[in-house]
């Protein structure tokens with residue numbers, strides 16, 4: 001038996017009215033033929049711009065939405081036919097949605113959700129305390145959630161997502177609205193769960209520094225379709241994402257300008273009479289550029305090298321829509337694909353956008369409204385800046401002038 005979430009040919013159609021509320025309803029695919037492998041013991045990323053289909057995919061994996069076509073298998077169990085068994089193995093933390101009860105205390109919420117997952121009482125008592133401590137809510141454990149701030153509610157949502165020690169954790173923008181220390185703690189917990197407990201994690205996030213820190217493998221999707229996959233480094237290399245070198249020349253001359261132009265760099269006058277030379281290139285051009293400027297008699301007042309960012313790579317991919325830059329064969333995390341499972345149709349799948357299952361289940365017991373599937377849960381949040389920006393000040397002085 002494969003221990004992984006295997007998604008094959010996944011499709012989800014929603015009825016939409018293009019011409020106002022009285023117009024005819026047509027079906028639009030939010031997810032359109034996705035194949036994903038989410039193995040245990042690793043954090044896998046699912047990236048794409050707003051509306052790419054990330055939340056829809058995660059909701060199907062969490063059994064909150066039925067697929068219109070395709071299959072989702074969790075450790076070999078079908079997410080539609082064996083939904084109950086699948087729900088015991090997974091949990092979901094969504095940053096943009098309220099997934100806890102406001103008229104209960106934090107402790108009562110965890111107790112309630114833990115019982116839904118059949119966590120034994122003694123263990124649940126211990127785990128509730130540990131989780132409240134983990135998310136920094138011990139002091140507010142017995143306060144009604146309606147009195148929590150947004151960040152506190154989000155922290156409780158994280159604790160709720162961990163209460164059943166899921167084999168697979170689905171994280172949909174989990175750090176949205178969290179302050180920096182708690183976001184950092186959550187990243188640490190997630191990395192630890194994957195590395196030490198063997199939890200399989202699927203992460204969507206617009207904070208790409210977070211993705212680079214946690215994910216060994218990333219899928220990039222657009223309009224519900226596969227665009228590329230690979231490690232963050234592979235995606236950057238495949239898109240030719242460029243390092244940026246910024247070099248300050250304190251005493252620019254015709255010769256240093258000619259050097260900058262020969263390298264294809266841009267030049268910008270600085271208020272103090274100097275000039276800023278900026279060069280974007282896939283290779284590290286800091287050395288050759290500095291040497292050439294100094295060779296042309298220039299004095300280098302400062303040098304900054306910004307590494308290529310995953311943000312650049314994702315934007316390039318999403319804007320160009322270039323499919324298959326990194327092939328699954330080159331970069332698949334599990335390597336294996338069950339050919340017989342490709343594009344299978346989920347029995348009894350709804351195609352009308354309804355939430356799956358009418359009964360209450362741990363994953364949906366918080367009463368997530370059906371409409372929430374369409375909630376624009378996230379905005380294209382700020383990135384944490386270029387990953388690994390290096391700064392160096394060089395006091396090189398040119399020779400002959």
Ligand SMILES: Nc1ncnc2c1ncn2[C@@H]1O[C@H](COP(=O)(O)OP(=O)(O)OP(=O)(O)O)[C@@H](O)[C@H]1O
Nearest residue numbers: 014030049050051052053054055056373374377378
């Ligand atoms: N219940 C629904 N009814 C109709 N359309 C929907 C519904 N839910 C989602 N959609 C549409 O499906 C597409 C994908 O939405 P989804 O929320 O999965 O995107 P996303 O990648 O999570 O975006 P974001 O980064 O903004 O969170 C969008 O065009 C959205 O409008």
Ligand SMILES: [Mg+2]
Nearest residue numbers: 054055377378
């Ligand atoms: Mg979303």
